[in-house]
Amino acid sequence: MLTEWSVVKNRLRVLRAERGWSQAELGGRIGVSRQAVNAIETGKHDPSLPLAFRLARLFGMGIEEIFDDGEHQESWRV
């Protein structure tokens, strides 16, 4: 079934929880609102490439280690 929500999954919530950050804390660190972080975490919004890069830099990871379009990265699925 087609859905308007993203098919790209991400492990933002896990990474954020590992650091003990609130959504607002993460939002402030990457220059977006708390609602924006929530929308990305729940798959309602796919971040732009610049925002994805900011997230990757913040967590010290590659973009593909955070986001998964279903083609690979089986290892980090929870």
Next chain:
Amino acid sequence: MANIRKAGVSEPIGPGEALERRQRRRRTLILSLLMIAGGIIGYALVLAGDVGPGFHQGTLSAWAAITLALGWLVSVIGGSIWYKRHIDEIDQAAQIWGIAAAGSVVLILYPAWYLLWRGQLVGEPNAHVIFATLYVVMIGAYLSKKFR
């Protein structure tokens, strides 16, 4: 860690949260100022004599009209540019969605209204109604996208 503390919570908030809070306050300030500007323009409209019978049927002097139109343009254009600097891509996407939805509704409904009017089935298309429809749909679509 910033020294700011959440109300009723002893845990200090981090630098990111302090920054996010500051941005949120700035957005609220900008929107409040824009609402105040809208209120001033509306009040000035009444003071300037647009108090005739019916919905805004009175007349304005040329100077009052020019001053109010300029006030409107400066507030909306300046405010939009200022506001845009403090919103993120999610809010921007919601705004674009709202504008697209409103534009689509008017583009679809106006020709139907026009044709029905030509067939003498309904009244002539009214600019106030079209503008109000556009505005209501835009706000509704924006809010539904942002807070769904």
